[in-house]
Amino acid sequence: MTERTTTERAMAAHSGTAPILEVRHLSVSFGGLRAVDDVSFTVARNRITTVIGPNGAGKSTLFNLISGALRPRAGHVLIEGTDHTGEPPYRVQAAGLARSFQITNLFFDLSVAENLRQAAQILEPRSMMWRPIGASRAAHARVDELLERFGLTAKAQYPAGKLSHGEQRRLEVAVALACRPKVLLLDEPTQGMSHGDTQDTAALITSLAADVTVLLIEHDIGLVMSLSDHVIVMHQGQKLAEGAPTDVRNNPAVQAAYFGHA
């Protein structure tokens, strides 16, 4: 285990040379099963990096380790060069990382706008926590912006639970994006969507990369190839390969392990 001094970490963070997100030798096991096994990679700033792999490859577990939902048994998670390994989700969020979930994870009783406001509130100073809701103007402006961008303006006052599946998936992404994260982890955002919705969402994700770094889990291979700048292939908890989409597709090991079964 390499212990870096605070100064070193601070220097790395400020120099701008540190990658926005770096994972080093990350491992976790559940009852002897190595769900994530010695995985390392770096994510380039303002790019879309996609993690692919068959079911049970450890993709969602990897996201859980990075976002603080799970503690790794070994390894490190660095955000802009600062170590955030094993920190609880609210700390990781404060470091600039937000995520969406594979299984829609919203406040279903609350309205669409209120779901977004809850997530955007963190943009306000802490003192606004104890002021009336209406006083948080920046948060409300962010909500309006996201409603517009995700095509949910007409449904703003609907309870999130009453939205269609496709709309809920879109809201799931919008909620993650609301806090203006530096890194956005999207866990199968198009899961269960119709073809048309999937295309719209893909276009949306592409547009996001202008100001946020995206790490994505996606099953639709066509989408992965068209969307991603960089692809990481996972298999049985390990990183099998990584590289540009076309390189990965032509990799024989990947074809055997993944495309062969698909």
Place this chain on the structure above:
Amino acid sequence: MSGAIEYFQFVLAPQMLIGLVVGVAVILVALGLTIIFGLLDVINMSHGEFYALGAFIALALASIGLPFWLLLILVPLVMIPIGYVVERGLIQRVFHTSERHVTTLLLTFGLGLVMEDVFRLIWGPNPYRPETPIAGGVDVFGIFVPSYRLFLIVVGAAIISAVALIIYRTRLGAMVRAAAYDRHMAASLGVPVRHVYAGAFAFGVALAGLAGVLLAPIYSVFPTMGRDFILMAFTVVIVGGMGSIAGAVIAGLFLTQVQAIVSLYISPVWSDPIVFGIMVAMLMVRPQGLFGRLGHG
């Protein structure tokens, strides 16, 4: 040296024996409570009132001349349809709401209030003391112990063992445990889940009623009799692990001994705060209790 033996014989042993009687009594009440939680996930706040109901039914039947020994069988048999109807008619009405734990707890709390006041309406607020079915006493450790208390320990142990056997060794028990583990899976395997649920609730309250019959000669019968016992029974169920029969037995014996020893060495008035303190500490460090739930290993 002989002082130590005498101390044990005349001070400690009798105190522990009294603790054992209370322990068996509490376990009898806790047994139904833990089965109902283990299977239905329901905290039956009216359990103490079902315990009282058993005692009052026994009182009514005894007044028309039925012998105590018959009541031991008759009262649980009367309680079963009552419990069945309460489960089907009341608990199932709120069983499928999103906050089931809270709503069923509130509903049974309300039921307990109503039952207690109904007892007061019918029988008045004063205690009745049924005649002790077994008169006389036995000399244990040189101390006079009423025979009925020894009888209670033996019968109580037999009932507890029988319940454990039914749950863990019979086909019926297997169905109950299957339904507790996964109701949908159990239903697909042909277990009549609705009847098992209602039946388990009925069985639980019948056990409470049986405890009421057995304990009435010692603790008397009065409308609020359920309150005193239920606190201890809840504590036993929580410490032992909600839904665990073995846990209820071990925690029941342990906590009543703690009570007995605290009463002896500190003061009887501090036994309750200490026992409840153990419960709170247990909930903090291990909310699932000493043992896991029914059907969950």
Place this chain on the structure above:
Amino acid sequence: MRMIDALTRSMRASHLLVALLVAASLVFAAIGAAMGETFYLRLATEALIFAGLALSVDILLGYNGLLSLGQALYFGLGAYLSALVLMWVPSFWAAFAVTAVVSAVVGLIGGFIANRVRGVYFALITFGMAQVAAKVVYNTRALGASDGLIGVPVIDINLGIISFSSASPAGFFLFVLGVIVILYGVTAYLLDTPFGRLLIALRANERRVPFLGYRTMTLRLSAYVIAAMIAALSGALYPMLRGFVSPELLFFSTSGNAVITVIVGGVGTLAGALYGSVLLTLLKSVVGSYTEHHVIVIGLLFMGAVIFLPRGLMGIVRPAVERMLTRRSKP
């Protein structure tokens, strides 16, 4: 001008309903004072005091989704503290200040214990803590043991502009009304801030909240301490009214009555706690004049509310008020 969302609109409906209750109370106090009435004014004062306890239960149950079966712990704490202070210095301000500070500290400790667990275990642990406290008080000679503390003096309440005795039925009723309305106002304000909305979010989906950047323990603890302080401050009024405190104030029946009040009045509405308390006190007094078995009636009403009206009285009344407010705000 930003559109008011559904939650704020509901809160405004609650404000309107509370205003209505206050207006009715003022009329009641005026009539009572004119007739030189004592019994009903004191009964109504007690109803308001217990409404404060119910309010604290509603913060936890209605907003945080946590059922406290031991809120009497803080109500009793406030009552005993207030009695002790008043026997030392006959100042309402001193009693309130001590109660606020001590209940915040005790609430913080209790909150650390209780918030380690969730759901049904939270109900049981709060129940257990209150039991321990009740038994300890019951056995402590310095606190009067089972008799409680008697002989709390009548005090003069000096509010700067006016001053009156706590023994004056109408004066003290209005004073308690004022305190409870302030407690309601503070609670309602806090629950309509981003902090309060996070409590609602916790209830809706606790697991998502940490990913929005908030520590759930801090939020739950804050809600718990606020509820503890509200219960304690309400309890502090009790010895001023009755001149004594007894261990029954800490018993489960006190906690249980507060839960019944909230469920019958309407959980998650705040106004429901106030209306529920008035309704139940009224019911007890009316039914009680026919039979001593009023618990049967209240118990059945409570069971009926749990089964058929999970949102209580306010579940029927408040949506109507909300519709009225919406219609009026549209041109």
